Amino acid sequence: MAYRDIDMNLSAETLAIQKEVRKFAKDVMRPVGIELDQMADPADVIAQGSPLWDAYKGFRDLELHLNSIPPEYGGTAGTLDPMASYLISEELGYGDVGLTVSFGASGMPFGFAALFAPFIPEMEQMVRDYVEDKKGEVVGCWAITEPEHGGDWSLGGEAPECGPSVTGVLKGDEYIVNGEKAAWVSNGTLATHAVLHVGLDPDKGMGGTGLALIPLDLPGISKGAPLNKIGQRPLNQGSIIFEDARIPKQYMVLEPSTMVDMNMGETILAGANGGMAQIFAGLAKAAYDEAFNYAQQRVQGGVPIIEHKNIKLDLFKMFTRVEAVRANSRRMALYNAAQNALGQPPSGAHAVAAKCLATETATWVASKAVQIFGGNGLTKEYPVEKIFRDARAGMIEDGVNETLGLAAAEFL
Ligand SMILES: Cc1cc2nc3c(=O)[nH]c(=O)nc-3n(C[C@H](O)[C@H](O)[C@H](O)COP(=O)(O)OP(=O)(O)OC[C@H]3O[C@@H](n4cnc5c(N)ncnc54)[C@H](O)[C@@H]3O)c2cc1C
Structure with a gap:
């Protein structure tokens, strides 16, 4: 018997979107995910010629990467029926969760950057570069976990020893950033941009964390090797290392106090x-x-x-x-x-x-x-x-x- 979907009142447009994404999930993501999963060396997953790039191209050809970007910058955020947005995620997860997480993380810095684009010209350019990219050459990541701080990020902790190990100090117009984000960062070794959680006020522990949106080709930033793991092997993961990295002041979009005030x-x-x-x-x-x-x-x-x-x-x-x-x-x-x-x-x-x-x-x-x-x-x-x-x-x-x-x- 066919699996019966009992959600009522789905519009014809929502059903058409679901059908299109289901086809991509079954015909592209599932077989590509299996092929990537069986690669012994995780470096091969992101190598030139890897089927990963076919999946990226398919995802962006369907313009699914625009879902987190507002219409004024060429995106579709807020214009889709919320149920259609939900079904897109469910269908992608049906195809392959590792690839879905990679696609999701790839848009994170740009969705955030769109919020600041009206005030910070560099953010607008970042968003536009992402919107126009159809090949997976502009890819984001969310860099929060550190070798010393994993589960405790969600728990906060105001004591200085609870604070982030990646820290930034403002000198003139730049933050000088040092420390390491863990090998768990999704898209870590292939990302071109990051949402970076960085300690700016060490006395306040996690409460002293600011948020930066950065390109990863700034001086002093390097990457670790792709992580080898048991599940979600199509998802590239790897560390990001900061050694006196110089981050222009305007990329630090949220100061610690604003992070706290905005919850x-x-x-x-x-x-x-x-x-x-x-x-x-x-x-x-x-x-x-x-x-x-x-x-x-x-x-x-x-x-x-x-x-x-x-x-x-x-x-x-x-x-x-x-x-x-x-x-x-x-x-x-x-x-x-x-x-x-x-x-x-x-x-x-x-x-x-x-x-x-x-x-x-x-x-x-x-x-x-x-x-x-x-x-x-x-x-x-x-x-x-x-x-x-x-x-x-x-x-x-x-x-x-x-x-x-x-x-x-x-x-x-
Ligand atoms: C597939 C995958 C994708 C990921 N993607 C990203 C990503 O995109 N970006 C990113 O930054 N990170 C990412 N992570 C990292 C993930 O968020 C961390 O692995 C997670 O937060 C746990 O941290 P940890 O591995 O250091 O474990 P630990 O923090 O060392 O935890 C070990 C155990 O101790 C317990 N524990 C830890 N601290 C406390 C505490 N304070 N109180 C009580 N119990 C505690 C935990 O419950 C756990 O069982 C990813 C991880 C995976 C597996």
Whole structure:
């Protein structure tokens, strides 16, 4: 039986967008993701001629990279039906979460830069370069995690020893920046631009953090080697090193006091985790679909295994949780989009709850899918072992679920 989508009142335009993105996710992202996943050396993922660039080109040809950019700079932000925006993320996550995270991070500095473009000419140029790029030559990243600071970013901490290790000191018209962002930065080794969290007032710990939007070809900035890991292998990750890097003053777009006044901690948590909830809802559905289809074909004991009651019941439990996650992620996404449209703060608590639920459910459903595939579930001949590895990384990505939960509990 076909998977029945029960959301009512989807416009013809929204359904057409969903169909187009689903096709890209199935025909391009899924096979490219599998090919990249099987590359032994993560440096090959981002090498010239890698199929990664076909995926980037496809994503940008569909103009999906414009979703975070306002119309005055050539983007589509705020013009799409919020449900269409949600479905785009879910379908991309269905195709490949590692590639989806790469695409999402690639736009982050530019979405932010558009907010400052009316006042800072360099920001406007940054946004325009990104909008026009169709090949993946202008790629962003979000550089927050450090070798010494991971889970604790979401928890803050006002003592000096809690503060960022990447620090900046203003000298004349430039900040002199030193320190290292961790090998976990998504797109770290291929990015041309970054959203950079940098300690400007060490006495205030995490409360002394400012936000810079920078090109990564400034003097004193270098990159580490691509990270080798078990899940989301199509997603390039790597460290960014600052050695007396000179960052023009105007790139430091938010001073620590403004970050605190604007409650940027919750806004950033809500944005990043809200996005994760949507794509992992898609991944959970991908795991379910693979298991359902396989169970109809695999014959054991003289019948397709879906005829065995244990398999049938497991599939129903998987379906139940996938639907719960999709419903919850949609509800959160639509609420936070409405808040955004009104210029009101998003709900960080709902976004973190949805991220934790989606990543934990995706991991559970993918593990069940491996079980339903039996021995075949453990081989690279079938997609579920990769889906399981990709899902597992989600419970650590963009904040460990436990520390995120502790942080979000404060928003209740
Ligand atoms: C696929 C993927 C993509 C990522 N992308 C990015 C990215 O784009 N940019 C970026 O900057 N980072 C990124 N990260 C990094 C990610 O945010 C961190 O890995 C995460 O925040 C955890 O930090 P850590 O690995 O240093 O673990 P640690 O902070 O060392 O945590 C280890 C364990 O200790 C617990 N713990 C840590 N601190 C505390 C505390 N204060 N109180 C209680 N318990 C604590 C945690 O719950 C965890 O179980 C990514 C990670 C992954 C896996």
